[in-house]
Amino acid sequence: MTAPRPTFNPARALAVRVLTRVLAGETFAAPALDAALAQARLPARDAGLATHVVYGTLRHAPMLEAALTPLLRGETHPRARALLLAGSFEKLVLGTPPHAVVSEYVGLARGARLAPPGLVNAVLRRVERPAESDETRYALPGWLLEVFRTSYGERAGGVLSNLLEPQPLWLSVTDAGVRSLEAEGHVVEPGPNGVDRVTLARPLRETAAYRKGQAQPINPASLAVVDALGDVAEQRVLDLAGGAGVKAAMLAARGAGVTSVDLMARKHDAARANLGRLGLRADFLTHDLTAPLDVPPALLVLLDAPCTGTGTLRSHPEIKLRLTPGAVGELAALQARMLPNAAALVQPGGLLVYSVCSVTPEEGPEVVRDFLAAHPDFVPEPVPELGVPTVPAGDGVLTVAEGGVDGFFITRLRRAGPASG
Structure with missing residues (x-):
């Protein structure tokens, strides 16, 4: 038997x-x-x-x-x-x-x-x-604990505890999309910065709202990066290191004419497909931004640079198992090479927004500090209200990584001279 x-x-x-x-x-x-x-x-x-x-x-x-x-x-x-x-x-x-x-x-x-x-x-x-120790309580190596404590100060304890909680599903949803999701039995709750927290009864891609382009996954802090550019309607925007094009989609939805630039052509394919689903469009260029880019300058330029992702440990916890202090320095050096090339694409009087989804000082405040020391034609200006909690960070702000909001460093850098175009 x-x-x-x-x-x-x-x-x-x-x-x-x-x-x-x-x-x-x-x-x-x-x-x-x-x-x-x-x-x-x-x-x-x-x-x-x-x-x-x-x-x-x-x-x-x-x-x-x-x-x-x-x-x-x-x-x-x-x-x-x-x-x-x-x-x-x-x-x-x-x-x-x-x-x-x-x-x-x-x-x-x-x-x-x-x-x-x-x-x-x-x-x-x-x-x-x-x-119990701090390392076991927060499930982080000691060097990363110090990074969070340095960056968030008295807010660090709440941030570190929050990183161990399950991540919400964040969606930017149209009114019709909300009605559609609720009709299918999903739960939609208002969240920060106009992004909804959604609990699904089945996979997102099977929902009518997603298929009809009425819902786009995006973290509230990621949308705050777009907000930092201000009014983009009918403006030409360069979206540098645009990745899979989520920010390009948000910019296009607000009426911008977007050119998204990234090193990897396959990311453009994903971005085009997503924009098509949303009924939007953008132009795409494949380019290594550690070298100068030969395109006409724009009044609005966004560089959301490649980074360690330490601000996204709640949704990408494997990062903390792989990251080393040496990698932080390597990424900061890469960002320091990209930022001047991004700045060269800003028209006189125009605005450069630099962001990273990292909380390390090396990748945010220190990259910007060194850039400003070498480029006196750029000056930092206050970041507007972003719809998510922030703390000061050098010449910018750091979004507070609590409640499922990612940690992003964001700064606005204005180029001297009269605006044109």
């Missing part, structure tokens, strides 16, 4: 597979999880569990590693490590009953052949929260 095949929860199996790849540095969580869920087509409840386990495990990974290290000897296979981290997350953070955690993950280890069941049984029965 054939033995019955072991059963296990497909959501947890999917989560462990995704975690294995992310922890190995092969991919980022968002695209890996999206692809896995699209292929598996799990029921909404299971898809939600898989998402919660993946992101929760990554957010708490430094604490979970500290809890597991005393219980493991020698090398642990990456799949076994991912499984033990996920099980520890459920036991130590979610509060899933210990017997249920052991049963579920031993069954998964056996059924999916991800780890020795005996090892999983022994470790998950014994794992406990490590001795």
Whole structure:
């Protein structure tokens, strides 16, 4: 007689597979999880569990590693490590009953052949929260803790705690889109800066509002970068390092004539598709912005530069598992090469907005300080009210990374001379 095949929860199996790849540095969580869920087509409840386990495990990974290290000897296979981290997350953070955690993950280890069941049984029965320190409380390495404390001062404790919470889904939604989402049973709540916090009953891409171009995912702080340009209606705007074109879409929706520039042509393809879905258009150029760009100058230029992403740890927690202090310096050096080339594209009297989704002083205030010292024809000016909380940061502001709002450094730099065009 054939033995019955072991059963296990497909959501947890999917989560462990995704975690294995992310922890190995092969991919980022968002695209890996999206692809896995699209292929598996799990029921909404299971898809939600898989998402919660993946992101929760990554957010708490430094604490979970500290809890597991005393219980493991020698090398642990990456799949076994991912499984033990996920099980520890459920036991130590979610509060899933210990017997249920052991049963579920031993069954998964056996059924999916991800780890020795005996090892999983022994470790998950014994794992406990490590001795509390700032590093385990906030699940961050000490050097990153100091970055947040330096940048946010008395607001740092609230920011650091908030980074461990699940990230809301933020959507910029038309009135018709709100009605459509609510008619389908989704929950839409007003959020900061006119961006809504949305709880979906099924994947976003399956909603009518998304398909009809009535909803665009964007973090309120990212939209604040666009706000920093002021009134863009009927203005030509250069969107530098435009990536997948989300800010270009927001600018186009406000009536700007947008030219988006990025190093990677494949990002233009994604941006064109998204703009088409929204019924908008922009022009695109592929160019390495560490070299001068030969296009006519504009009155409004935005450089949202490539950065470490330390302001997005709530939505991209894997960053903190990979980032090193040395990488901060490398990105700051890259930004320092790009900023003068962006500035050269600003007409006299025009405005340059420089932003990074990072909270490190090296990538924000210090890059701008050094730029201004070498370019006396540019002067900083106050950043207007942005619709999200901010703290001062050098010659700009830093959005406060609480409540699911990302941390962005934003500054406005005005070029001397009379405006023209």
